Amino acid sequence: MAKSPYQIGLIGCGTVGTGVLELLHRRRDVLAGILGRPIEVSKVVVRDLEKTRHNVYGFVKPDVFTGDPADVTGNPEIELVVEVAGGVDEPLQWMKESLSNGKDVVTANKAALALHGDELFQLAASSKRSVYYEASVAAAIPIIEILQNGLVANQITHLSGILNGTCNYILTRMEEAGLGYGEALEEAQQKGFAEADPTLDVSGDDSAHKLALLARIITHSHIPVEKIFTEGIEEITAEDIAFAASLGYRIKLLSIGSRHEDGSWDLRVHPSLVHRDEVLAQVRKEVNAVQVKGDAIGPMLVYGSGAGSFPTASSVVADIVRAAKGDRPIMNSANGQSPEIVSIDRVAVRNYIRVTVLDLPGVLGRVTSFFGMKSINIQSMQQPEAKHGQPVPVVLVTHAVEDEVVSRALDELRERTDLLNGPTTRIRIED
Amino acid sequence: MAKSPYQIGLIGCGTVGTGVLELLHRRRDVLAGILGRPIEVSKVVVRDLEKTRHNVYGFVKPDVFTGDPADVTGNPEIELVVEVAGGVDEPLQWMKESLSNGKDVVTANKAALALHGDELFQLAASSKRSVYYEASVAAAIPIIEILQNGLVANQITHLSGILNGTCNYILTRMEEAGLGYGEALEEAQQKGFAEADPTLDVSGDDSAHKLALLARIITHSHIPVEKIFTEGIEEITAEDIAFAASLGYRIKLLSIGSRHEDGSWDLRVHPSLVHRDEVLAQVRKEVNAVQVKGDAIGPMLVYGSGAGSFPTASSVVADIVRAAKGDRPIMNSANGQSPEIVSIDRVAVRNYIRVTVLDLPGVLGRVTSFFGMKSINIQSMQQPEAKHGQPVPVVLVTHAVEDEVVSRALDELRERTDLLNGPTTRIRIED
Numbered sequence: 001m002a003k004s005p006y007q008i009g010l011i012g013c014g015t016v017g018t019g020v021l022e023l024l025h026r027r028r029d030v031l032a033g034i035l036g037r038p039i040e041v042s043k044v045v046v047r048d049l050e051k052t053r054h055n056v057y058g059f060v061k062p063d064v065f066t067g068d069p070a071d072v073t074g075n076p077e078i079e080l081v082v083e084v085a086g087g088v089d090e091p092l093q094w095m096k097e098s099l100s101n102g103k104d105v106v107t108a109n110k111a112a113l114a115l116h117g118d119e120l121f122q123l124a125a126s127s128k129r130s131v132y133y134e135a136s137v138a139a140a141i142p143i144i145e146i147l148q149n150g151l152v153a154n155q156i157t158h159l160s161g162i163l164n165g166t167c168n169y170i171l172t173r174m175e176e177a178g179l180g181y182g183e184a185l186e187e188a189q190q191k192g193f194a195e196a197d198p199t200l201d202v203s204g205d206d207s208a209h210k211l212a213l214l215a216r217i218i219t220h221s222h223i224p225v226e227k228i229f230t231e232g233i234e235e236i237t238a239e240d241i242a243f244a245a246s247l248g249y250r251i252k253l254l255s256i257g258s259r260h261e262d263g264s265w266d267l268r269v270h271p272s273l274v275h276r277d278e279v280l281a282q283v284r285k286e287v288n289a290v291q292v293k294g295d296a297i298g299p300m301l302v303y304g305s306g307a308g309s310f311p312t313a314s315s316v317v318a319d320i321v322r323a324a325k326g327d328r329p330i331m332n333s334a335n336g337q338s339p340e341i342v343s344i345d346r347v348a349v350r351n352y353i354r355v356t357v358l359d360l361p362g363v364l365g366r367v368t369s370f371f372g373m374k375s376i377n378i379q380s381m382q383q384p385e386a387k388h389g390q391p392v393p394v395v396l397v398t399h400a401v402e403d404e405v406v407s408r409a410l411d412e413l414r415e416r417t418d419l420l421n422g423p424t425t426r427i428r429i430e431d
Numbered sequence: 432m433a434k435s436p437y438q439i440g441l442i443g444c445g446t447v448g449t450g451v452l453e454l455l456h457r458r459r460d461v462l463a464g465i466l467g468r469p470i471e472v473s474k475v476v477v478r479d480l481e482k483t484r485h486n487v488y489g490f491v492k493p494d495v496f497t498g499d500p501a502d503v504t505g506n507p508e509i510e511l512v513v514e515v516a517g518g519v520d521e522p523l524q525w526m527k528e529s530l531s532n533g534k535d536v537v538t539a540n541k542a543a544l545a546l547h548g549d550e551l552f553q554l555a556a557s558s559k560r561s562v563y564y565e566a567s568v569a570a571a572i573p574i575i576e577i578l579q580n581g582l583v584a585n586q587i588t589h590l591s592g593i594l595n596g597t598c599n600y601i602l603t604r605m606e607e608a609g610l611g612y613g614e615a616l617e618e619a620q621q622k623g624f625a626e627a628d629p630t631l632d633v634s635g636d637d638s639a640h641k642l643a644l645l646a647r648i649i650t651h652s653h654i655p656v657e658k659i660f661t662e663g664i665e666e667i668t669a670e671d672i673a674f675a676a677s678l679g680y681r682i683k684l685l686s687i688g689s690r691h692e693d694g695s696w697d698l699r700v701h702p703s704l705v706h707r708d709e710v711l712a713q714v715r716k717e718v719n720a721v722q723v724k725g726d727a728i729g730p731m732l733v734y735g736s737g738a739g740s741f742p743t744a745s746s747v748v749a750d751i752v753r754a755a756k757g758d759r760p761i762m763n764s765a766n767g768q769s770p771e772i773v774s775i776d777r778v779a780v781r782n783y784i785r786v787t788v789l790d791l792p793g794v795l796g797r798v799t800s801f802f803g804m805k806s807i808n809i810q811s812m813q814q815p816e817a818k819h820g821q822p823v824p825v826v827l828v829t830h831a832v833e834d835e836v837v838s839r840a841l842d843e844l845r846e847r848t849d850l851l852n853g854p855t856t857r858i859r860i861e862d
Contacts, residue, residue, distance in 0.1 A: 023584045023727055030651070034583070034761050134581070140728035142581030149758075150565070150573030152465070153454045153748035220461070279710055279734075296454055296741040297571035303710075304731030314727040317584035327580075327758040330465050 005040035006324045009072030011094055012085030013046045013065075016108055016135070018056055019313030020082060020320075025059035027317070035324050043072045045085070073097040080323050082316060083107040084135075092116050099127045106319040108135035108312055111200075114209035118222040121331055130328050132319035137210040138163055138288040140304040140311035142318065147217045147292070148330045154294030156218040159257040160430060163210040165286035165307035166201035167233050167253040169193040171271075172284045175241050175250060181234065193286050193307070203232040204253060204269040211255035211269055214290075218257060219265055221338045229344035231270035240354060240425060243395045246382070247352070249273035250281040254430055264340040266347050272430040273352050279303075280430075345404035350379070350429040353396045353406075355413065356422025359389050367394065367419055374409040376401050391421045397429070436471035437755045440503030442525055443516030444477045444496075447539055447566070449487055450744030451513065451751075456490040458748070466755050474503045476516070504528040511754050513747060514538040515566075523547050530558045537750040539566035539743055542631075545640035549653040552762055561759050563750035568641040569594055569719040571735040571742035573749065578648045578723070579761045585725030587649040590688040591861060594641040596717035596738035597632035598664050598684040600624045602702075603715045606672050606681060612665065624717050624738070634663040635684060635700045642686035642700055645721075649688060650696055652769045660775035662701035671785060671856060674826045677813070678783070680704040681712040685861055695771035697778050703861040704783050710734075711861075776835035781810070781860040784827045784837075786844065787853025790820050798825065798850055805840040807832050822852045828860070 010017055024031070024039055032038040041060050046053075049067045066072075072081055073094050081098040083091050083105060092112045095105045100123065107113065113120065113133055124131045134144045138161070147156070162168050166188060173184040185202070188194035200206045208230040215223040233253050244251050252274050258266040274281040279301055283289040288306025293299050305311035322329070357363045364383065371378055377399040386392040398406070406426060414424050441448055455462070455470055463469040472491050477484075480498045497503075503512055504525050512529040514522050514536060523543045526536045531554065538544065544551065544564055555562045565575045569592070578587070593599050597619060604615040616633070619625035631637045639661040646654040664684050675682050685703040690696055705712040710732055714720040719737025724730050736742035753760070788794045795814065802809055808830040817823040829837070837857060845855050 019727075027584055027586075031583070140725075140731060142577055145576065145581055146573055149753060150576055150749050151745065152462070152752050153458055153745045155458075279713065282710065294571075294745065296450075296745040298736045298742065300571060300733070300735035302731070302733040305729045310727040311729065314582065314584045314725065318581050321583050321761075322580060325759065325761075328756065330752075330756075 003037035005038045006035060006079060007040050007042045007077050008080040008082055008320060009043040009045070009075060009078040010041055010082045010084065011045040011069055011072055011091070012083065013044050013053065013056065014084070014086065015309045016084040016312045016316065017044070019309035020084065020316050021056045021059040023310065023313050023317045024320075031321060034321065039320065039324065042078055043075060045069050045072055069094050073103070074101055078103060080104045080106060080320065082320065083109060084316065088112045088115060092120070095120060095131070096123055099123045099129050099131070102127065102129060104129050104132070104323045106132045106316055106323060108133070108316060110136040110206065110209040110213060114212040114225045117213070117216065125331065130323065130331070132323055132329060133213065134319050135312045135315035137213050138290060138304070139306050139308065140314050141288060141290065141302050141306070142315065143214065143290050143302065144217065146302065147214065151292065151294050151297065152330065154296045155259070156292055156294050157259045158293040159214060159218060159290065160280065161211070161214070161255045161290040162252055162280060162283050162288050163255045163290070163306070164201050164207045164253055165288060166194045166198060167207070168283065168288070168306070169286045170202070171233060171236065171241070171251055171253065174236070174238055175245065178238060180238050181236060202234055204230040207253060207255045207269045211257060211267060215257050215265070215267055219339050223267065223341070227267065227341045229268040229270070233271050235425065236271055237425070239393065240427065243354060243382070244273050244352065244427070247273075247395070247397065248276055249352075249429070250276055251427065252280060252283070254280070256430070260342065264342050266342045268344055268347070271427050273427055274430050345407070346402060348400045348402045350400050350431060351398045351406055352427045352429055353398065353410070354393055354423070354425040355396070355420055356391045356393050356424070357419055358421050359386065359392055363419055364394065370413060370416070370419070371396070371398070371409065374405060376405060376409055393422070434468035436469045437466060437510060438471050438473045438508050439511040439513055439751060440474040440476070440506060440509040441472055441513045441515065442476040442500055442503055442522070443514065444475050444484065444487065445515070445517065446740045447515040447743045447747065448475070450740035451515065451747050452487045452490040454741065454744050454748045455751075462752060465752065470751065470755065473509055474506060476500050476503055500525050504534070505532055509534060511535045511537060511751065513751065514540060515747065519543045519546060523551070526551055526562070527554055530554045530560050530562070533558065533560060535560050535563070535754045537563045537747055537754060539564070539747060541567040541637065541640040541644060545643040545656045548644070548647065556762065561754065561762070563754055563760060564644065565750050566743045566746035568644050569721060569735070570737050570739065571745050572719060572721065572733050572737070573746065574645065574721050574733065575648070577733065578645065582723065582725050582728065583761065585727045586690070587723055587725050588690045589724040590645060590649060590721065591711065592642070592645070592686045592721040593683055593711060593714050593719050594686045594721070594737070595632050595638045595684055596719060597625045597629060598638070599714065599719070599737070600717045601633070602664060602667065602672070602682055602684065605667070605669055606676065609669060611669050612667060633665055635661040638684060638686045638700045642688060642698060645686075646688050646696070646698055650770050654698065654772070658698065658772045660699040660701070664702050666856065667702055668856070670824065671858065674785060674813070675704050675783065675858070678704075678826070678828065679707055680860070681707055682858065683711060683714070685711070687861070691773060695773050697773045699775055699778070702858050704858055705861050776833065776838070778834050779831045780834065781831050781862060782829045782837055783858045783860055784829065784841070785824055785854070785856040786827070786851055787822045787824050787855070788850055789852050790817065790823055794850055795825065801844060801847070801850070802827070802829070802840065806836060807840055824853070
């Protein structure tokens with residue numbers, strides 16, 4: 001007698017949901033072979049029941065569509081709920097109902113997990129169910145599984161990732177084509193790599209959500225997203241990209257987690273200068289990458305597609321298979337104690353600083369003296385030729401120095417109209 | 432009441448075994464937290480019971496050592512056997528006994544698995560037990576798990592990997608320091624990156640074993656290692672490395688698996704010219720890397736430490752955790768039909784060809800005519816200045832052409848003492 005199918009419900013039938021249905025269909029024989037029973041999509045919750053969906057009609061029975069999430073979350077036939085709807089509050093509610101009703105949950109919803117993960121994971125534990133979320137970080141890259149399982153024997157000491165395809169696309173195009181930020185954003189929007197409202201991506205918030213999820217695994221504890229220092233790419237100019245290139249660097253929006261000797265963690269998201277010889281610097285357009293260092297393995301890096309229907313659906317389907325096999329993700333550590341999160345003010349890094357000085361005799365000497373007075377040591381300085389009488393951009397690279405020292409110095413320097421006339425920019429350097 | 436420990440037995444206490452004991456000790460609290468019970472190493476099988484082992488005495492009880500493998504393979508208390516002894520026939524026997532006695536098996540033994548995997552996996556299936564072998568390919572990189580689980584929704588269409596740290600170390604040093612093959616091998620031996628008898632590594636056989644294991648997963652079928660075309664690095668010269676560099680390429684020993692449209696597979700191991708802009712070309716020294724393409728995710732790449740005690744032990748411990756959790760690896764596909772393996776003769780690639788021509792008028796024209804007659808189209812040609820009257824090395828790059836056409840042409844050309852006087856080398860180009 002054939003085994004009864006593994007019945008799942010899908011909430012959301014947009015870009016990702018459509019990809020999930022297609023991949024489940026395409027791989028149905030292989031997956032049934034692996035599991036010993038077929039996967040059956042019993043219900044698909046959509047917002048608009050009237051909409052025709054020719055792109056998925058071949059993959060599901062016509063009567064699966066419903067407008068009521070309770071047809072999935074409360075359906076006794078359904079063992080697993082796949083939430084790919086978007087939003088935060090509603091999906092959170094659906095996932096909680098599903099767990100309470102004894103169902104496992106697969107989601108790609110980084111925002112809901114980053115903001116309410118603790119509540120959700122605790123509910124999963126008390127319901128003896130699991131939340132699988134491979135697709136929520138770096139789409140195609142199985143970084144959650146790698147950190148949870150593959151590197152379980154390691155204390156992770158460092159992680160740096162390019163986790164937002166939109167930002168990486170914009171920065172790549174600014175560098176390659178010499179575009180300004182606005183032009184590159186517009187191109188990204190036209191090509192479908194940026195939303196109409198790109199705020200969540202370009203502000204760094206999306207990267208911070210994803211870092212919070214990875215940090216939960218590598219620190220073995222809940223990391224509130226507001227503890228992650230976050231700076232976006234909106235202020236990056238074509239000029240900075242060009243100056244960085246002349247110094248041998250590219251600018252990337254990095255999500256960084258670094259463990260200090262005392263067990264505290266430095267967690268932050270901001271644009272970073274990465275030396276062009278580093279593989280991270282070579283990750284182009286919408287591709288994502290994560291570099292980790294473990295005390296047993298040393299450095300490891302993985303890169304792959306960070307967005308899109310099929311790359312995201314690939315990880316959703318992998319999670320569906322895991323859930324169907326009964327593989328329980330590792331959710332918690334032995335102790336669960338929260339580590340201290342180091343304030344950005346106390347983090348010491350090298351900095352790229354661009355100031356715009358007045359064309360006056362001795363002004364450069366006075367600027368460098370200013371930094372010297374503030375205990376900021378200058379490693380190198382670059383000043384292109386400028387027209388006489390015009391403000392002159394000057395680029396300085398500092399030795400490693402505590403972040404707050406630089407922030408305070410620059411706040412003060414911006415007031416010095418006797419020296420400067422124009423923008424002052426600071427970008428941290430990732431070494 | 433505390434749960435009873437998960438008891439495991441270790442066969443082998445060399446480089447890898449020692450690392451496993453240390454990592455299990457170092458991570459004992461975290462692992463016990465994950466599993467809800469501690470992992471206990473009950474027995475360790477060693478060849479020499481008399482040998483003092485100060486490096487592991489802190490990690491195990493003094494009475495765990497035994498000289499008799501049956502104390503592990505036939506021990507009713509032991510749930511899992513970790514085989515890290517080395518060799519082929521004996522380990523195979525121990526693993527079979529362990530499976531027959533209802534134990535799971537973790538191994539790093541690529542040779543035993545590549546040569547006898549089918550027998551072992553079938554025994555595991557009939558015993559309802561599992562063989563875990565993450566550490567057998569690319570040490571620290573969890574490529575087995577990535578291919579088995581993470582990318583399960585994909586038809587893998589291409590895989591190319593740097594899977595042998597010894598060869599990559601030698602080739603890197605030849606390029607960086609201009610060393611000859613012999614000198615670089617000697618240095619690798621001195622630094623512990625090559626065995627006293629390096630044959631298994633430099634012949635490409637070890638890479639072929641590892642490719643057979645990866646191919647088993649991505650083709651969903653048993654791949655006899657003798658079906659993999661295998662060529663080593665012993666014939667690579669400093670001259671070839673320099674010529675390749677001048678063309679913009681590096682030479683890497685690649686393990687390649689490529690799926691053709693008709694479902695057949697091209698599987699081979701040989702030195703390859705890789706363009707220096709490719710990330711694979713930038714993988715240095717003993718580091719390993721695997722690039723895969725999946726129909727859902729597009730390209731993905733992962734690199735990390737490919738050898739050494741802790742990197743290998745890291746993957747062994749990850750497998751121990753998987754087994755203890757009861758996560759069953761995916762061993763077989765729906766159908767299990769063996770795909771056709773394409774003969775190397777039928778594979779079309781571009782080639783780097785170095786010939787040594789006599790310093791005679793018109794000889795270059797006659798060589799290019801010769802290739803033209805054999806339907807081998809030359810894409811570019813490079814001839815450094817040489818002393819008058821001396822044989823002259825000439826480097827040709829061909830357009831893509833069936834491998835057998837090149838092999839036959841070169842066999843014939845080698846007889847042409849009217850044109851050539853010196854070595855004729857062919858290295859395939861990976862595009």
